[in-house]
Amino acid sequence: ACVYMLGKVLAKTAVFGINNNNQEECPYLQRQNACQRITDANMFALISLPPGMDKAEWLASNTVAFFKHINLFSSALSEFCTPSTCPTACGPGNMVYFWTDDHGRKLKCSAPLYFDYAMSYIQELLTDEDVFPTKAGATFPTGFIFLVQKVFLLLLRTLAHIYWSHYSEVLALDLHPHLNTLFSHLTLFCQQHSLLEPEDMKPLQDLITALERHG
Structure with missing residues (x-):
């Protein structure tokens, strides 16, 4: 599970510019930014299934922890992510994220609306005892892994949008070490436990490579 905590974000009076996507040279790929972390913990030790622990329980506990940390982090930047600054939910390479509603329709919506949908969906799943049981001896449902995969895809897109559209604010708030550590x-956790498809990771490969190289 996550062992680091998001530091307190101090209020800033400066007005930050509009999102920094479409820049030719992404600042989050630059060495002086990509090398920053808030912990030197061995990530591979953190992501490995502990001996004797049920894998579903391990995935469940980490899903809850990642959601709490990423929801907290994105909340710290919510005032900068508005329908006017982010009319579409997008990530690196201007990849647009569409929300699929209960009827299977793909909706193109603003970033704050998309990620509000995402966090509400995840919150509802995590508090459903039939999906994420908390009682001793309870069993996880059939198809649990597919729900976990969907949650991690939404969490990945949340961080991807922050890198692509709000990295200038992240730098101004000195939160890039937290963001790099979380991402x-x-x-690594998703790769270790096969939670994301290669096509989901492909638009972020430059970032993944930069963080591995400079971490």
Whole structure:
């Protein structure tokens, strides 16, 4: 599970510029930014299934922990992510994220609306005892892994949007070490437990490579 905590974000009076996507040279790929972390913990030790522990329980506990940390982090930047600054939910390479509603329709919506949908969906799942049981001896449902995969895809997109559209604010708030640590932990965990498809990771490969190289 996540062993680091997001530091308290101090209020800033400066007005930050509009999102920094479409820049030719992404600042989050630059060495002086990509090398920053808030912990030197062995990530591979953190992501490995502990001996004797049920894998579903391990995935469940980490899903809850990642959600709490990423929801907290994104909340710290919510005032900068508005329908006017982010009319579409997008990530690196201007990859647009569409929300699929209960009827299977794909909706193109603003970033704050998309990620509000995402966090509400995850919160509802995590508090459903039939999906994420908390009672001793309870069993996880059939198809649990597919629900976990969907949660991690939404969490990945949340961080991807922050890197792509709000990295200038992240730098101004000195939160890039937290963001790098969260993202590295998330992607390593997903790779270790096969939670994301290669096509989901492909648009972020430059970032993953930069963090691995400079971490």
